[in-house]
Amino acid sequence: MTTRTELANAIRALSMDAVQKAKSGHPGAPMGMADIAEVLWNDYLQHNPENPEWADRDRFILSNGHGSMLIYSLLHLSGYDLSIDDLKNFRQLHSKTPGHPEYGYAPGIETTTGPLGQGIANGVGMALAEKVLAAQFNREGHDVVDHNTYVFMGDGCMMEGISHEACSLAGTLGLGKLIAFYDDNGISIDGEVEGWFTDDTVKRFEAYGWQVIPRVNGHDSDEIKQAIETARANSDQPTLICCKTIIGFGSPNKEGKEDCHGAPLGDDEIALTRERLGWKHGAFEIPENVYAGWSAKEKGAKAEQTWNAKFDAYAKAYPELAAEFKRRVNSELPADFSAKAQAYIEECQAKGEVIASRKASQNTLNAFGPLLPEFLGGSADLAGSNLTLWKGCEGVSANDAAGNYVFYGVREFAMSAMMNGIALHRGFVPYGATFLMFMEYARNAVRMAALMKQRAIFVYTHDSIGLGEDGPTHQPVEQVASLRYTPNLQTWRPCDTVESAVSWKAAIERTDGPSALIFSRQNLAHQTRDAQQVANITKGGYILKDCAGTPDAIIMATGSEVQLAVEAAEKLTGKNIRVVSMPCAELFSAQDAAYREAVLPAAVSARVAVEALHKDYWYKFVGLNGAVIGMETFGESAPAGDLMKHFNITTEAVVEAVSGLL
Secondary structure (H helix, E strand, C coil), X not given: CCCHHHHHHXXXXXXXXXHHHHCCCCCHHHXXXXXXXXXXXXXXXXXXXXXXXXCCCCEEEECCHHHHHHHHHHHHHHCCCCCHHHHHCCCCCCCCCCCCCCCCCCCCCCCCCCCCCHHHHHHHHHHHHHHHHHHHHCECCECCCCCCEEEEECHHHHHCHHHHHHHHHHHHCCCCXXXXXXXXXXXXXXXXXXXXXXXXXXXXXHHCCCEEEEEEECCCHXXXXXXXXXXXXXXCCCEEEEEECCCCCCCCCCXXXXXXXXXXXXXXXXXXXXXXXXXXXXXXXXXXXXXHHHCCHHHHHHXXXXXXXXXXXXXXXXXXXHHHHHHXXXXXXXXXXXXXXXXXXXXXXXXXXXXXXXXXXXXXXXXXXXXXXXXEEEECCCHHHHCCCCCCCCECCCCCCCCCEEECCCCHHHHHHHHHHHHHXXXXXXXXXXXXXXXXXXXXXXXXXXXXXXXXXXXXXXXXXXXCCCCCCCCCCCHHHHHHCCXXXXXXXXXXXXXXHHHHXXXXXXXXXXXXXXXXXXXXXXXXXXXXXXXXXXXXCEEEECCCCCCXXXXXXXXXXXXXXXXXXXXXXXXXXXXXXXXXXXXXXXXXXXXXXXXXXXXXXXXXXXXXXXCHHHHHHHCCCCEEEXXXXXXXXXXXXXXXXXXXXXXXXXXXXXXXXX
């Protein structure tokens, strides 16, 4: 019979061989965590390699993603569609095994990890999604949502601030299906962590409300198994299992040292390691008995079949709930959503309200929310300012998780990374809000949403110096440019109620990436449009006000500055002036050449852009000979009107700029 040690050594062998072949990588963590992984995957993990998308599978996250050969080895050995040749292609161009686990590259990778701490935050989001979905769909005798989220994390994840944010909230929300394994090997890139990391991790997590299992020998299968049993028995608290391990376990000269953290062991050391481990097989050679000991195909298929039978019984008892569950986990919107949302947009155009776009956003949520039971909203302690609460919102708590709104507290980074986990889990359309300025705290989680092409909706209010008296610490300048430059992210800055509603509809219906919705604190004028103009908003940029004949000049703007552009055009009597509203510049840039030329004819070189944010982004549209009215410095503390005059973002400035070009 194949022993547990031999099964774990297969991970060690594959990890050191792949890193050596690639001439780069991190063998230490996979070698150190192999015994923990073997117990978890072979004895507890509920998954089916033949169907990595099974809705009730356990989620496994390698938060310390640099140790990627651990998860690649696990996927290969247990029977996923990840061949030995894929492992040999580790870290090579277009391989299924990149340097860090990347969502969508290999089956079984639940999330992209690498930026330390975000994996555990994604895991908190997934565990929250499981708890809310279970509360919304499970009925007595029918637990169709019943799975765990397991996370491996290292010292680096523990040190990163996001782990404090996310794990604190996980305890508050009582996420009992979340089980994290802390790989306490005492080593990071710079050496022994005791020189810079002396936290009492046990007390810290106990203070968060977690169950903590300390001092587990990470190389003793019996201790690991007992710890997992204890963790799974506690449904009221998340659990942290603190595993003491030896990095690079098995390497005679490098185990326990930073040398094996992020560099190949070398051929000579690999030979010595094989000898010490008793691994008598060649590079990338796995004997059949080891494959048989690891294979999860048969067990996984049976587990899914059992669940399918359970779901069939559920569907007979609750047919409408079952149909709704399928719709949501398949990321399908209600059949009538698009038509009803469009009707609301047309209603906004007819009504013509003059309100702040943050209020227009809340009105849209009140219209769309009842149509979307999959909405799972939230705000980072700014619900009253972001206006993300709508009439049907019910808060999610540890004791009642059936709601649709999360009070994230002052945790912008954790909120955004948790939203990514919620989106990855499926069953929800997550949105979360803060001030635009504090997007900076969450910047990397927004980037990860874009990298993974997840439908997460980031709501940012207080969009410019127009927020006024709070001053430059709260006034964004460069943030929207940063968002617009992010691949796969669509950034909307609407100018009125209509564009606000369109931006929400577009973000909800988008399935291939996240959206950032930028809303104002100050009131915005309503713009008149015909039906075609309303339709063209979805193209990101469109002609809002046109002239007879070929334009002499084009003024383009977003948000509150669209009204300045309209007023300037009206004052430029005797000139043919076109006004272009550009609520989503990336979407406009993605339109075909004919449409872009129709809106911004190349022959018209007199172009002015106006936005109360950083100027530089707009030169791609106005050209080097055009003019941009915007910010080049930070703001000041003063009433909004005074600030606009002080920074020369006025109708008069637009008129002067156009006149100068003509």
